Amino acid sequence: MRVIDVRGLRKEFTVRVRKTMLRREKRVVAAVDGVDLRVERGELLGYLGPNGAGKSTTLKMLTGVLHPTAGHVSVCGFTPVPQRIKLARRIGVVFGQRSQLWWDLPLRDSFDLLKAIYRVPGEQHAAQLKRCRDLLDLDSFMDTPVRQLSLGQRMRGELTASLLHSPEILFLDEPTIGLDVVSKQAVRGFLAELGARGDTTIVLTTHDLADIERLCSRIVVIDHGKVVHDGSIQDLHLRYGSRRRVIADFDVAFTYPVDLPGVVLESSTGTRLVFAVDEVGPLAAVLAANGSLRDLSIAEPEIEDVISRLYQTPAGQVG
Amino acid sequence: MGETLRIYLQLIGAQGRAQASYRVSFWLDLAGNAIVVGADLLTVLVIYTQVPKLGGFGVAQTLVFFGLALAAFSLADLFVGNIERMKTYVRMGTLDGVLVRPLGVLPQLLAMDVGFRRLGRVAYALVIFAVSLSYADIPWTPSRVVLAVVAPLSGAVFFCAYFVATATVAFWWVESGELANALTYGGRDFTSYPITVYSGWFRKLFAFGLGFGFVAYYPGLALLGIPDPLGFPSWLGWGSVLVALIAVMVAATIWRTGVRHYRSTGS
Ligand SMILES: Nc1ncnc2c1ncn2[C@@H]1O[C@H](COP(=O)(O)OP(=O)(O)OP(=O)(O)O)[C@@H](O)[C@H]1O
Ligand SMILES: [Mg+2]
Numbered sequence: 001m002r003v004i005d006v007r008g009l010r011k012e013f014t015v016r017v018r019k020t021m022l023r024r025e026k027r028v029v030a031a032v033d034g035v036d037l038r039v040e041r042g043e044l045l046g047y048l049g050p051n052g053a054g055k056s057t058t059l060k061m062l063t064g065v066l067h068p069t070a071g072h073v074s075v076c077g078f079t080p081v082p083q084r085i086k087l088a089r090r091i092g093v094v095f096g097q098r099s100q101l102w103w104d105l106p107l108r109d110s111f112d113l114l115k116a117i118y119r120v121p122g123e124q125h126a127a128q129l130k131r132c133r134d135l136l137d138l139d140s141f142m143d144t145p146v147r148q149l150s151l152g153q154r155m156r157g158e159l160t161a162s163l164l165h166s167p168e169i170l171f172l173d174e175p176t177i178g179l180d181v182v183s184k185q186a187v188r189g190f191l192a193e194l195g196a197r198g199d200t201t202i203v204l205t206t207h208d209l210a211d212i213e214r215l216c217s218r219i220v221v222i223d224h225g226k227v228v229h230d231g232s233i234q235d236l237h238l239r240y241g242s243r244r245r246v247i248a249d250f251d252v253a254f255t256y257p258v259d260l261p262g263v264v265l266e267s268s269t270g271t272r273l274v275f276a277v278d279e280v281g282p283l284a285a286v287l288a289a290n291g292s293l294r295d296l297s298i299a300e301p302e303i304e305d306v307i308s309r310l311y312q313t314p315a316g317q318v319g
Numbered sequence: 320m321g322e323t324l325r326i327y328l329q330l331i332g333a334q335g336r337a338q339a340s341y342r343v344s345f346w347l348d349l350a351g352n353a354i355v356v357g358a359d360l361l362t363v364l365v366i367y368t369q370v371p372k373l374g375g376f377g378v379a380q381t382l383v384f385f386g387l388a389l390a391a392f393s394l395a396d397l398f399v400g401n402i403e404r405m406k407t408y409v410r411m412g413t414l415d416g417v418l419v420r421p422l423g424v425l426p427q428l429l430a431m432d433v434g435f436r437r438l439g440r441v442a443y444a445l446v447i448f449a450v451s452l453s454y455a456d457i458p459w460t461p462s463r464v465v466l467a468v469v470a471p472l473s474g475a476v477f478f479c480a481y482f483v484a485t486a487t488v489a490f491w492w493v494e495s496g497e498l499a500n501a502l503t504y505g506g507r508d509f510t511s512y513p514i515t516v517y518s519g520w521f522r523k524l525f526a527f528g529l530g531f532g533f534v535a536y537y538p539g540l541a542l543l544g545i546p547d548p549l550g551f552p553s554w555l556g557w558g559s560v561l562v563a564l565i566a567v568m569v570a571a572t573i574w575r576t577g578v579r580h581y582r583s584t585g586s
Binding site: 064 | 329333338413414415420423579583
């Protein structure tokens, strides 16, 4: 079932640019410029792009916060802005940069208020809360006022808050921003578990590519408001010809030429050779046949490399 | 409907609990409000030590206008006063969070910061209004009794609408705070005195164009049983209800347009 259907989505902002001391000029910038996006139920979608690409703006239009300048948007079968309230019951939203909890009250109170706001039946609320408490270790700070929570604790609270009404789609705008390694892993593990159950669709933006590698089967990359990639991480590697590396260390300098199809010698420092390969097997066999091979390691292609190459490609031009 | 009301009451209750953690500031505000209200009242009394009449009215009568305006203003301030923080809500992105919840935007914002701190001012205002009525020699009739209750309420509704309308400017213009403030307090000060002290286009604009004449002046005249020096009929006192309703409709339209033009922030 298709839960998000977006065609030709566009958002323009009018900004005033100061020209001289007194004169200001109006300029229209397209933050989102013709985005098409279709998401099926249960997908875990990573929405990537450099700073200012239009990720948050897109999410705001999908959640009913902003009115699109043009284009068609349907989320859970609703048109977000006019049907904002109906839509709100079916989605959960976490803005990593700002809190949606009650700042001066204990975390527990926020959950109670949300129960009322979303009219969640008692048992469902209890069950959902129990699950989040277990998975996210909330128990030690349920009674702490939100303003006294650490960023990591607060983010776990935000996640719980967004899920109490069992939304069909969860939108997360940079949920791991500013978190330490342990908290990031807690958040990722939780989302992975949620995604694996298959009934919640997750759309997530992030600048931490480890989130993407860990969680997302599909990534959509936008730049200057336009979609520049839509597919799996493997597709991206394929498209940019990024290949795995084989790093071989020898006891004595290895000087024999290696001539195999799909193998390129990238660097050689006497006893250490680095190859880029399509397939590891044949090369490994050749190298191992040389008696002085000490160590052999394989490095997966770096997603950072691919993404940064993608960001540097002028928008609209396919790599 | 009842369910929705219960949700808002719960939200307001939560706000009360949150503010209870700042108890000292509650008492400070109470004392501060007393000083501010006292100073305003004193201003009126000092003026009357210099002049016997102001715009054709004696001190007891002017105090009815003053009390009525203050009651209307502080009641409105209690319920929607925090809307003046609209620009902060826009800038901080609070509004984004409000928009993704299944409740109306305006009631949520209002419930987020009900001014329990401003309760003191309401109490002072009601006392001043009641005392002014008892000093003013009012020829009481049943309809005047009703008007004495209806007038502060419709004035409050009028100010609520006015606050919301001026605060809405923040949707387009994030740095609009000072303008909204000037309009809000300007409007209150205008209504505190009989409109006969103003003149020309200024009076026409504020009293009739923007409707401030119907907050305190005309209902006040009807209560006092005094004919309008400007020559308008006395039933205009009841016009405050109609003017309040019109103000609500205008404010609602401005508000809806504002929400539609909301552009959030870039981060
Ligand atoms: N309210 C606004 N008013 C004016 N311009 C805006 C507004 N919101 C966003 N923009 C502009 O639109 C563009 C896209 O912004 P957006 O916040 O969607 O980027 P993003 O992809 O989320 O970036 P980041 O990774 O930095 O969060 C930027 O150029 C930004 O300056
Ligand atoms: Mg963003």
